[in-house]
Amino acid sequence: MAYDLIVIGAGPAGITAAVYAARKKMNFIVITGDIGGQAAWSGDVENYTGYQFVTGPELAAKFEEHMRAYGITVKEQEEARELIRDKAVIRVRTERGEYEARAVIIASGKVSKELGVPGEKEFKNKGLTYCATCDGPLFSGKSVAIIGGGNSALDAALQLVKIAKKVYVINNMPKLGGDHVMREKIESNPAVQVLNGAAVLAITGENMVAGIKVKRLDKEEMIPVEGIFVEIGLIPNSKFAGIIDKNKLGEIKINSNNETNVPGVFAAGDVTDVPEKQIIIAAGEGSKATLGAFKYISRMR
Ligand SMILES: Cc1cc2nc3c(=O)[nH]c(=O)nc-3n(C[C@H](O)[C@H](O)[C@H](O)COP(=O)(O)OP(=O)(O)OC[C@H]3O[C@@H](n4cnc5c(N)ncnc54)[C@H](O)[C@@H]3O)c2cc1C
Numbered sequence: 001m002a003y004d005l006i007v008i009g010a011g012p013a014g015i016t017a018a019v020y021a022a023r024k025k026m027n028f029i030v031i032t033g034d035i036g037g038q039a040a041w042s043g044d045v046e047n048y049t050g051y052q053f054v055t056g057p058e059l060a061a062k063f064e065e066h067m068r069a070y071g072i073t074v075k076e077q078e079e080a081r082e083l084i085r086d087k088a089v090i091r092v093r094t095e096r097g098e099y100e101a102r103a104v105i106i107a108s109g110k111v112s113k114e115l116g117v118p119g120e121k122e123f124k125n126k127g128l129t130y131c132a133t134c135d136g137p138l139f140s141g142k143s144v145a146i147i148g149g150g151n152s153a154l155d156a157a158l159q160l161v162k163i164a165k166k167v168y169v170i171n172n173m174p175k176l177g178g179d180h181v182m183r184e185k186i187e188s189n190p191a192v193q194v195l196n197g198a199a200v201l202a203i204t205g206e207n208m209v210a211g212i213k214v215k216r217l218d219k220e221e222m223i224p225v226e227g228i229f230v231e232i233g234l235i236p237n238s239k240f241a242g243i244i245d246k247n248k249l250g251e252i253k254i255n256s257n258n259e260t261n262v263p264g265v266f267a268a269g270d271v272t273d274v275p276e277k278q279i280i281i282a283a284g285e286g287s288k289a290t291l292g293a294f295k296y297i298s299r300m301r
Contacts, residue, residue: 002089003028003101004297005290008080009237011037012279013269014107015063016286022070024294028101029073031080031094036060037109038234038270039279041133043159048279056133059279080108080240083265088300090264102300103293106241106252106260106267107286110234110277115147119203120230127209128228132156135229139164144227145212147200149173153231154182160229161191168223169194170214195223203228236271247273258289266293 007017010032021028034040042056051059067074075094082093089100112130114120120128129135132146136159144164146156149171160167169176169186174197176183186192198216203209211224236250245253245261251273258266268289269282 001100003099005103005105005293006031006090006092006099006101007105007107007290008032008092009037009107009109009269009271010035010064010067010074010076011107011109011269011282012039012063013037013109013271013282013286013289014105015067016283017105017107017268017290018067018072018074018286019070020287020290021294022067022072024290026290026294026297029075029099030067031075031078031092031099033077033079035064035067035074035076039063041131042279043133043155045279080106083241083243085243085262085264088264090262102297103264103266105258105286105289105293106238106244106265106271107269107282107289108237108240109270109282111237112230113233113235115200115230115232117200117202119205123203123205123209123228126207127205127226128203128230130230132159132229132231135227136160136163139227141165142226143224144168144229145170145223145225146229146231147212148231148233149176149178149196150231150233151178151182152233153229154178154186156229156231157186157192158182160227161186161189164227165191167192168225170198170200170212170223171196172199173197234270238271241265249273257292258285259292264293264296266296 004026005028007030040060084091090104143166145168198214201213204211252267266289268285270277
């Protein structure tokens, strides 16, 4: 059976797309790796209208509650692997099966970049992680290093300074980037030591992370830490969409109606080339994508 719509992803864009599809009484499913997406990883969210202050996990829980209220079919922990256009339907192939629909919304967001240094793969989930919000509490009272110097790294450092004994921020640029308010909070905190111009050479340890080897001012040094948070940016989850046009960053190209180059395939949120990656923007784009998909399907009938 072909659905009207398949929504890929359940971050702010996918959840909003799903809520709009439910309200339009479309016959649809959501296929997603997780629920909440990056919104659930963010520490404090202070720029989502209606909430002067809310944590990322709280906001993500509110989004999920809203989606669940409509009894939407959500295929969780299932990832799209391929997208195929077959005459008037689009097939979404996952590791568990194949689904078809008249329209698809790709809202698969972004995923953390890897460092690509020795030790990274061996110590993944053995002290090395890509999510401060999810794993920060495991490092209570310990020394940790955040790798990166932009907003994600600053956000992680601000979360960890409340939990850990000591926080190193290892930044390969000469100065920290990110918002100046966050930068000031980091630079004035005595429990945080910022190492600018430091390149990570390797992650070391026995069974668990024990340190990080860096090169700074032409000198190699070992920093003893039990936790490492890699926060060096994100890449779009768009590989599975081989038939869709992307820009050089791998972001899906869309027009102002969220249409891609393939008729019936729409995209929304961080996975697209829309400038500025924010929760409120992703949510707004998700709603627009569903309204566009709804019009597209109505024209087919
Ligand atoms: C640390 C951090 C802090 C942030 N703080 C803020 C903030 O304070 N304010 C703000 O506005 N924004 C913030 N952002 C940015 C904001 O979180 C993102 O812009 C927003 O979550 C993007 O929503 P999205 O739905 O497009 O994608 P995502 O949130 O990335 O969600 C993508 C969804 O797609 C799923 N998925 C991925 N690949 C597949 C696949 N192949 N098949 C099926 N499902 C798939 C994922 O499991 C996930 O559910 C922050 C981001 C980070 C990382």
